[in-house]
Amino acid sequence: MIPQANPGAGYQALKPQIDAAVARALGSGWYVLGAEGRAFESEFAHWLGTPRAVGCGNGTDALALTLRAMGIGPGKAVATVSHTAVATVAAIEMAGATPVLIDIDKLHYTMDPAELAEVLAHPPAGLPPIAAIMPVHIYGQPVDLLPILALGKKYGIPVIEDCSQAHGATLGGQKVGTFSEASCFSLYPTKNLGALGDGGVMATGDAALADEIAALRQYGWKTHYISEAAGVNSRLDELQAAILRVKLEHLDANNARRQAIAARYDAAVAGGAWAAPARRADATHVFHQYVVRVADRAGVQAALRAKGVATGVHYPVPVHLQSAYAGRIAMGPAGCAVTAKAAEEVMSFPMFPELTDVQVGTVCDMVAEISQRLPLHA
Numbered sequence: 001m002i003p004q005a006n007p008g009a010g011y012q013a014l015k016p017q018i019d020a021a022v023a024r025a026l027g028s029g030w031y032v033l034g035a036e037g038r039a040f041e042s043e044f045a046h047w048l049g050t051p052r053a054v055g056c057g058n059g060t061d062a063l064a065l066t067l068r069a070m071g072i073g074p075g076k077a078v079a080t081v082s083h084t085a086v087a088t089v090a091a092i093e094m095a096g097a098t099p100v101l102i103d104i105d106k107l108h109y110t111m112d113p114a115e116l117a118e119v120l121a122h123p124p125a126g127l128p129p130i131a132a133i134m135p136v137h138i139y140g141q142p143v144d145l146l147p148i149l150a151l152g153k154k155y156g157i158p159v160i161e162d163c164s165q166a167h168g169a170t171l172g173g174q175k176v177g178t179f180s181e182a183s184c185f186s187l188y189p190t191k192n193l194g195a196l197g198d199g200g201v202m203a204t205g206d207a208a209l210a211d212e213i214a215a216l217r218q219y220g221w222k223t224h225y226i227s228e229a230a231g232v233n234s235r236l237d238e239l240q241a242a243i244l245r246v247k248l249e250h251l252d253a254n255n256a257r258r259q260a261i262a263a264r265y266d267a268a269v270a271g272g273a274w275a276a277p278a279r280r281a282d283a284t285h286v287f288h289q290y291v292v293r294v295a296d297r298a299g300v301q302a303a304l305r306a307k308g309v310a311t312g313v314h315y316p317v318p319v320h321l322q323s324a325y326a327g328r329i330a331m332g333p334a335g336c337a338v339t340a341k342a343a344e345e346v347m348s349f350p351m352f353p354e355l356t357d358v359q360v361g362t363v364c365d366m367v368a369e370i371s372q373r374l375p376l377h378a
């Protein structure tokens, strides 16, 4: 079976370097918040092109701690999307703030700036004031960020980019995660930059904000053992930081490999009834996922599985329809209808850099075969 994702292959591809990094971290005698973590933060900041990066326990915490450090909590709302990993919305609630969900544009699956403008101008009744915007660069595709940044400016509220699926994606030649006041990245094993365990990092040009987050991730300490603010424990450990330093060196090459695989998938779906994923103009998509739309998804998935190709669904149920959130989360005037429709039809092809050319060829052949006999649509 060709898996849909395969973080183990990411380890095997770099085993000697990763094993050496792990041995170095283990031998150092220092396991949490030390030299490896500091080196990763500065190397990641340099790679991204931002002054500061702060590591933490996972991507959800990076988002929640960033909101808290910006003073966005109870009595404030944050505009985000329902078409995302539930973590985005969970992080807003962890910070004590109230999410409001904006629908997506049908082609790119990212926050619709027109609906955001509408919601900022006419917020849903009973919603606390909207104090931040948290767009998500989903699947590796940059959000239509410029109008969103303009709205942030117009209303005097920060934009916090959720870059958890888009390490290295660019818009107008500039990396996502460098446009807004702060940006957050998950380093979960399957992400474009993945640890071999949990990890997260936030990036910002605001040194005071970075210091605040660095304190909040460790009980609010600025001086050891003295809490200036009530913080949490969300630290990036030295083993993960050492592994991430190795992985970071290969991130650009791995993104290029994802793009090459995507180009072959494009050719396989071209002319058939499946639409290749749209690419935003003047942007680079880094293909965290390669997503097509399928009418009879269960049937297509089963047919591909029978031919040895695993597929995924990101995500089967939008946040606003999950029982933890349904009926109690505010939405824009579209009621996330585009999101709900997408959730019924999206399907993700196998996508990870270590897929071999032969495996990619097999996926392409099976896709071509199946698209001739199953009802598919754009």
Ligand SMILES: *Cc1c(COP(=O)(O)O)cnc(C)c1O
Residues within 6 Å of the ligand: 058, 059, 060, 061, 084, 085, 087, 088, 136, 162, 164, 165, 186, 187, 188, 198, 199, 200
């Ligand atoms: C993975 C992900 C997160 C959460 O990251 P964790 O490290 O799993 O906490 C947040 N947002 C998006 C869009 C993600 O894909």
